[in-house]
Amino acid sequence: MKTFELIRLALSRLGSARLRAGLTMLGIIIGVASVVALVAVGQGATRGITSRLEALGTNLLTVNPGASFSGFTRGAAGSAASLTVEDATAIGTIGGIAGVAPELSTQALVVAGSKNTTTTIVGTTASYAAVRNQTIWVGSFLTDASNAGALRVAVLGSTTADTLGLGQSALGQTIHIGGLPFTVIGILQAKGSTGPSNQDDQVLVPLTTARHSFVGGDRVRSIGVSVATAAGITDAKDAITALLRQRHGTNGTNDDFSIQDQAQLLGTAESVSTLLSILLAGIASISLLVGGIGIMNIMLVSVRERTREIGIRKAIGARGSDILAQFLIEALTLSLLGGLIGIVVGVGISALIGEIAGWGFVFSPVTVIVAAVFSLIVGVVFGVWPARQAAQLDPIAALRFE
């Protein structure tokens, strides 16, 4: 009952000094808002990175050839031509593997009418779409039949199609790749990736066609393997390693291949962005701390200004604990109200940033609860000292205070 009365008293006091209360709360508002917003930015960035990595193919293992040796000189990793189409076929027989897509790649000039571009030509199989998480925008993808017949058909990446000025109407049109005519059978959906290994800027042709027309031999540049479940990735990796060692007659010290794990990449990216989130939250909590000191400052000034009031209250029967409660509740009200406004502002800012950055609205209830609890703690920590000072005032001295 009495606590409620003291809350009412504190609120009416704050109400009579609205400007000061508002300015004091501003510190907490900024602190809490920046914690909420920056944590949301960190989480949004994590989600953005994760979704882009997942776009490269889920549960993806990439088998790359090892380094080539020229005498005693070791070449770059992947420079050996140790993987064959047969290796890919053999990997496809391992249990728990959803798809295998051997890949051959080369650079070639692509000409469509009056436009041309030099891009990556990838020779692969029908499984490529599933393994690399590619979807077709118009037309159709490579088929087993086109591979079997080594047909001169091409599926264009979205960027390549744009560069060549080809749209939906390009289906059936003839383009020239490395001087050879190919029929366009499909255009891929854009994946929004960028950089040197841009999956939107490539031309897919049947593996057999690529071997006949551009590369020769039965060697492949890499083998993409899609594992059925994320849990099976480690097992699949071990099984592929064992299989290839057996097929290539290696024993672990002289492996002529390596297996890249998408999950590893994902894990690294996630730990980096978690670190980023912690860093951002750390910076933001400094402003929360400064806001708390602002509250303490105002409360100390307030205790000094209201010394006489405290003396009067003590004379008419207030105990030290009543005075302590009154000032503590004022500090708590400032920090909690500031915290709540800060949460609303922070959620608003994070929604805005999410909208601009394109990863959507990230709402984290944990952050909101932590921010609310933290502002409560700030109120108690920075309110207790001024409140104790008020409570311990000598009533006689306080009454004499002018």
Add this chain to the structure above:
Amino acid sequence: MSGSDAWSRPVPSREPAAWGGAPAGEPAAWGGPALASDSVISLRGVSRIYSTGRLQVPALLDVDLDVAPGEFLAVVGPSGSGKSTLMHILGCLDRPTAGSYRLAGTSVAELADDDLARLRSRTIGFVFQSYNLLPRTTALENVAAPLLYQGVDRKTRLARAAASLERLGLGDRLAHEPNELSGGEQQRVAVARALVTDPALLLADEPTGNLDSASGAEVMRLFDELHEQGRTLVLITHDHEVAARARRQVHVRDGRLVDGRPAA
């Protein structure tokens, strides 16, 4: 003075039961049988010595004083005589360094700060020279404030505060803040606040010191009325004219009570 039970019920009251405001079920702290024939105030050998470093400054020395229920006593002395210190001790705002003080039967020396606050809240009503009303707070809330610290619920608090103000003719000033009231009105609000808890003792420190003579006379008339209603009043003043209104005077000089005899 009239009989020893006079303070517990107004005797020659023009407004019967006017101040018997304590609701049933809430016995006043001073209303115990042990006090029935006791003094409201009983000081025995009370000294208050201020220690500043090695220097010892006696503000009060060996004071004996008794105030019977229903008495109207003036403590008179020039500034620096120790009468403020005496008032602080009487008001339980300060504790004697030596001697014993019993207020309404309770020995003050043994009380912790919180108990002292409770005793103040239930037993004493203060009236100060500078009114000491809470700023930016309405007259009604000011008068209700002491009841807050007694844990009285808001509705009862405001009702009792309004009743107390109305008895002092301030019924039309309930919503006014101190800076909207004249000095005389502020002091009447302060008296209303002092009386709202129905205290055993009304302690007034230079109540007319800041008032013009008309308002001062009005406040003194109020004290006369309260005395007639059976209140125990202790008035601290340097003004002999004011002191003359009391039924009994004691003089403080250099920390000693010069004349503690009851008036004839």
